[in-house]
Amino acid sequence: MxxxxxxxxxxxxxxxxxxxxxxxxxxxxxxxxxxxxxxxxxxxxxxxxxxxxxxxxxxxxxxxxxxxxxxxxRHDMTMRVGGRVARVRNDRLxxxxxxxxxxxxxxxxxxxxxxxxxxxxxxxxxxxxxxxxxxxxxxxxxxxxxxxxGRIESGRGLYLWCGTDFALTDAVFAPVRTEHGVFVTHAYPYSGGRSTFLIETDEDTWRRAGFDSSTEATPVDASDEKSLRYLENVFAEQLRGRRLIGNRTRWLRFRTVxxxxxxxxxxxxxxxxxxxxxxxxxxxxxxxxxxxxxxxxxxxxxxxxxxxxxxxxxxxxxxxxxxxxxxxxxRLWWESFPSRLHLPVERLMVAYMSRAGNVPLDRFAATSPDVVGAALEQFAGGPGPADPAAVTDWVLRHGTGRGGGNLVTIDEAPTDPWDGTGDAVVARARRAFDDGAEGFLFTGPPGRSALLTRLDLAERVRTEVGGPVVVEGPAALRDDLAAGLVSGRTDLVTLVNDPAGNPGRNS
Known part of the structure; x- marks a missing residue:
């Protein structure tokens, strides 16, 4: 035209x-x-x-x-948890x-x-x-x-953008547990002498720290100095004693438009x-x-x-x-991040990389063999295969089965496993566990979105109630099931044939 x-x-x-x-x-x-x-x-x-x-x-x-x-x-990426570090090469970013x-x-x-x-x-x-x-x-x-x-949906978690006056060597994901709860930073260098520090937390931690009051008291054209000074101490190790810099910095909830x-x-x-x-x-x-x-x-x-x-x-x-x-x-994974801090850092890195279903386990193994190799050994108690292409089969051989005992079937499929519907599933699972259930079998529709949500819901029950937890899914989605096993979302998986011909990971 x-x-x-x-x-x-x-x-x-x-x-x-x-x-x-x-x-x-x-x-x-x-x-x-x-x-x-x-x-x-x-x-x-x-x-x-x-x-x-x-x-x-x-x-x-x-x-x-x-x-x-x-x-x-350019920079690589590291995750630091409990004194251990997992590094992933990502210098194309x-x-x-x-x-x-x-x-x-x-x-x-x-x-x-x-x-x-x-x-x-x-x-x-x-x-x-x-x-x-x-x-x-x-x-x-x-x-x-x-x-x-136009429609806007606000997230549950809160985040705060700030910076500091030195360049980190790598991007860093680092959680810190405080007297109020867990704060986690995503920090990365962006010039020779500057880094971004993005800090997230959940609402309960935010309120216990008094940041609801500091947010309300901060003018729209100013920075929340109370939060910045407190978080300098929380992340003193990552900051190397430097200050956090604000720029109209205040706690926000992410808005999806x-x-x-x-x-x-x-x-x-x-x-x-x-x-x-x-x-x-x-x-x-x-x-x-x-x-x-x-x-x-x-x-x-x-x-x-x-x-x-x-x-x-x-x-x-x-x-x-x-x-x-x-x-x-x-976003849902990060909003529930503190529940995963029991995982070794390498398995947590696999959980992070596979959190949205966008990075298949075998591809991650090919680019970060050290991280995935350690995670596989932590998962199965022995070394995994040298060939990245064999990783999914190897994981499924170690994690396929229905377990034994009295398993309660859960077939709910909430869109958000951490909303009220997810809360109700956890409450019913807890009652069943108290009444003698020995574990849980998660079933549901064969589609990929439903399976990813099922794995998330299973992880929540596994973490908050106990297990063993078994997730059922179509054989065509074996990559997602294998990633769920290594990430600690489930203890076992059961593969079923999908007569409808459910598409695989590229759908």
Missing amino acids: QLRRAAVLGGGPGGLYAARLLKLAYPACDVVVHEQGDPDTTFGFGVGLAAGTQRKLAAADPDTLRDLVAAGR IGIARTELLAVLRQHAEKAGVRLEFGARRTADELDADIVLAADGVSSATRESGPFG RCDTWSAGRTVLLGDAAHTAHFSIGSGTKLAMEDAIGLVEALREEPDRAAAFARYETVRRPAVERLQELARRS
């Missing part, structure tokens, strides 16, 4: 990148970015660009990617300061001929443009005032305005920049605006919804 004028609401990564790609695709088009904030003021610390996103940026705009990579910092990211994207947008206007709040209705790209963030005024059918439609008339939503995915697996920067690529491709290939917007959503929505589902499972 032809474009004369295009307006972008929001000067974040998605808006700036979309503006550049639009100008490159339509050199004669007048492309303007409207950002209500000041260009020298940004919030947040570092963001991550995964390998898959880098490949897509390389195909769409290699010049911009080159400068982003040069400004970023780049951490980059949000300030640097925006500076590079602004520079490349202006180089392409995009005009940037700062300091004024604009709305889609007042802009003279053929199309308006609303990249105005998770609190998008465009979405909230338009016919997009979904919309019935991403466009209306000449306006189309982009990035967090249209959808969000929990930070533990889905990056808002990743989704927004990939949205920009998909939108501009659709505009170039379709004859008119309506067809282009429809194509953009048709192509992007399945990928976004898949990532949102992975992110939902990851």
